[in-house]
Amino acid sequence: MIIIIQNGAQLIVKALSNQGVKVLWTLCGDNDLIYNYCHDQSCAETGIDIIDFRHEQATGHAAMGYYLATGKVGVCSVQSGPGITDLFPSIPIAWDASIPIVSICTSTPMMNFEKLAANEIDVVPSFRPVTKWAGYCYETARLPEYVNMAFRIASTGRPGPVLLLVPFDVMVKECDDELAIVQQAFKPVKKLRAFHGPYGNEKMVTQAVDLLLKAERPIIMAGTGTNFSGASKELVEFAELAQIPVGMWGYGLGVIHPDHPLYFGLASPLDGPGTSMLHKADVILILGARITEMMNFGYMPCFNDDAKLIQVDIKAEEIGRNRAIDVPIVADVKGALTQMIKIAKTKINSLRSESPWVKNVQAEVKKFYDRLEKDGSNDKVPIHPQRLVKEIGDFMPEDGFIILDGGDTTVWGLTGLKPYFPKSLYFSGSFGIQHLGGGVPIAIATKYSHPEKKVLVLTGDGSFLFNGKEIDTARRHDLPFVVVISNDRLWGMVARSQKVAHGRKFFGVGSSLSDETRYDKYAEAFNCYGELVVDPNEIRPALKRAFDSGLPAIIDVRTNPKINTVMDYMAKEAYNPKTWKREVKKKAEEVVEVITVKK
Ligand SMILES: Cc1ncc(C[n+]2csc(CCOP(=O)(O)OP(=O)(O)O)c2C)c(N)n1
Ligand SMILES: [Mg+2]
Numbered sequence: 001m002i003i004i005i006q007n008g009a010q011l012i013v014k015a016l017s018n019q020g021v022k023v024l025w026t027l028c029g030d031n032d033l034i035y036n037y038c039h040d041q042s043c044a045e046t047g048i049d050i051i052d053f054r055h056e057q058a059t060g061h062a063a064m065g066y067y068l069a070t071g072k073v074g075v076c077s078v079q080s081g082p083g084i085t086d087l088f089p090s091i092p093i094a095w096d097a098s099i100p101i102v103s104i105c106t107s108t109p110m111m112n113f114e115k116l117a118a119n120e121i122d123v124v125p126s127f128r129p130v131t132k133w134a135g136y137c138y139e140t141a142r143l144p145e146y147v148n149m150a151f152r153i154a155s156t157g158r159p160g161p162v163l164l165l166v167p168f169d170v171m172v173k174e175c176d177d178e179l180a181i182v183q184q185a186f187k188p189v190k191k192l193r194a195f196h197g198p199y200g201n202e203k204m205v206t207q208a209v210d211l212l213l214k215a216e217r218p219i220i221m222a223g224t225g226t227n228f229s230g231a232s233k234e235l236v237e238f239a240e241l242a243q244i245p246v247g248m249w250g251y252g253l254g255v256i257h258p259d260h261p262l263y264f265g266l267a268s269p270l271d272g273p274g275t276s277m278l279h280k281a282d283v284i285l286i287l288g289a290r291i292t293e294m295m296n297f298g299y300m301p302c303f304n305d306d307a308k309l310i311q312v313d314i315k316a317e318e319i320g321r322n323r324a325i326d327v328p329i330v331a332d333v334k335g336a337l338t339q340m341i342k343i344a345k346t347k348i349n350s351l352r353s354e355s356p357w358v359k360n361v362q363a364e365v366k367k368f369y370d371r372l373e374k375d376g377s378n379d380k381v382p383i384h385p386q387r388l389v390k391e392i393g394d395f396m397p398e399d400g401f402i403i404l405d406g407g408d409t410t411v412w413g414l415t416g417l418k419p420y421f422p423k424s425l426y427f428s429g430s431f432g433i434q435h436l437g438g439g440v441p442i443a444i445a446t447k448y449s450h451p452e453k454k455v456l457v458l459t460g461d462g463s464f465l466f467n468g469k470e471i472d473t474a475r476r477h478d479l480p481f482v483v484v485i486s487n488d489r490l491w492g493m494v495a496r497s498q499k500v501a502h503g504r505k506f507f508g509v510g511s512s513l514s515d516e517t518r519y520d521k522y523a524e525a526f527n528c529y530g531e532l533v534v535d536p537n538e539i540r541p542a543l544k545r546a547f548d549s550g551l552p553a554i555i556d557v558r559t560n561p562k563i564n565t566v567m568d569y570m571a572k573e574a575y576n577p578k579t580w581k582r583e584v585k586k587k588a589e590e591v592v593e594v595i596t597v598k599k
Pocket of ligand 2 (some may be wrong): 460461462486487488489490491492493
């Protein structure tokens with residue numbers, strides 16, 4: 001009998017390959033032993049690409065971006081101690097956004113634990129609150145089993161990040177891979193974890209359908225779970241059957257085409273049809289979205305206090321958080337929608353016609369896009385941010401990808417850009433934790449996954465420099481995309497909120513950036529393409545030149561620092577002690593009033 005001896009790193013790569021991993025988002029250190037086997041056919045038959053970054057934080061963002069772009073678990077790897085503490089900033093966003101990522105990192109050798117060994121930092125306690133699992137594998141022969149466990153935990157139920165630490169001695173130790181414990185871990189991946197979520201309770205689903213069909217002003221809020229469960233087709237089918245407008249939330253963007261007559265845009269009171277219509281709905285079907293502060297914890301001006309709520313979520317604990325739910329359904333969104341379609345078909349005898357409510361929604365959607373068109377045609381210098389957004393929207397093809405990053409820049413992009421398909425428009429956060437700086441690494445993973453498509457990052461100037469240096473990574477790995485910086489020379493959302501909340505003289509205190517900074521020249525320093533744009537009519541030609549350059553490119557667009565978004569007005573409320581009292585209705589009226597003033 002041939003006994004093959006393999007070290008821990010080989011077993012890790014073999015297990016990753018068995019899980020279907022094709023790329024490692026990484027920065028080197030004592031994890032480099034893993035790299036050696038990524039192209040070794042005995043470990044990874046088709047090979048695993050190594051995309052190496054300039055800061056560990058970016059590896060986590062890229063792993064997130066890879067999931068968004070492909071639906072496959074992203075894998076990052078960084079070295080022990082400081083490598084992992086540098087990785088940390090990206091992990092809570094994946095946690096908040098329910099994005100499965102597996103981080104396989106090294107640690108001090110076990111035999112040196114607690115001896116002040118080089119790079120010894122006990123990272124597990126700080127990762128535990130923001131991961132589904134974080135811990136060590138102490139035994140070389142069990143590494144494949146632990147890799148499988150990491151994928152199983154990250155990708156099933158409500159997805160999220162996992163941190164697997166491999167002590168250096170466990171990684172270099174050799175073991176006989178004919179051992180049963182090793183062999184058992186290499187079953188086909190379909191047998192190692194579940195790929196389908198559960199259906200909902202039949203009684204609850206029937207109740208939900210009855211409620212929705214009887215409603216006068218129903219709305220569907222299609223959240224992250226709708227997108228991640230791949231339920232776009234079922235969603236549209238059910239919405240058409242029952243004639244219910246569909247609003248989107250979080251990473252639910254793109255689950256319904258913007259030209260569809262039931263398209264509602266963002267299901268948020270931020271701006272758009274949501275501002276005037278969402279709180280008028282009498283029955284709301286929440287699909288895979290958590291009820292967060294961004295929804296005003298489930299009350300006005302998001303949902304009417306008298307509205308009936310149906311919540312579908314894969315995680316039972318989520319249902320009923322912050323607001324009582326009339327019909328709770330624990331299920332995978334795709335599964336629940338499949339059931340709803342079946343039940344609705346038994347109850348609807350003839351095609352339902354468009355209700356006055358649907359017509360009302362359509363009129364509001366049109367009104368909103370007419371307003372955007374008007375703001376977007378503004379010719380003034382400095383450039384109106386809405387003009388920039390409109391130029392991007394008009395330039396990008398429907399099959400392109402846009403990633404948003406920044407404060408007000410993200411708000412402009414979310415309200416003004418149309419998502420044409422699931423995961424075509426996403427951002428560095430999920431309506432929960434809005435972490436600045438993920439844009440460029442997410443774009444790297446997107447371009448890697450869709451090399452033939454146009455990828456664009458629209459970012460604030462402040463946010464860009466968190467990870468802007470990763471254009472070096474994009475250049476080295478020949479992954480060209482265009483970064484458009486809305487350069488208002490400010491940490492704008494903060495600066496403008498300071499003015500709205502506290503008065504003109506506080507505008508930009510501690511939140512100003514330099515007029516002299518030239519991001520186009522920064523691009524050139526990395527051997528990439530750069531342009532400065534001050535004239536709105538130059539945006540479109542600059543975009544064309546940037547994409548045609550075939551290089552990672554930065555367009556530094558000088559935008560007007562004085563234009564507020566609704567978020568700047570809402571920030572005022574955060575300082576208003578009244579809002580901390582339990583006067584939900586009163587607060588709602590104030591917020592609605594602020595939005596009216598803005599218009
Ligand atoms: C990592 C991180 N640091 C700080 C903040 C707080 N913050 C929210 S918006 C914002 C300003 C962003 O400025 P910029 O990227 O230039 O976008 P703009 O608002 O100017 O469009 C800041 C600092 C945050 N959300 N995330
Ligand atoms: Mg800015």
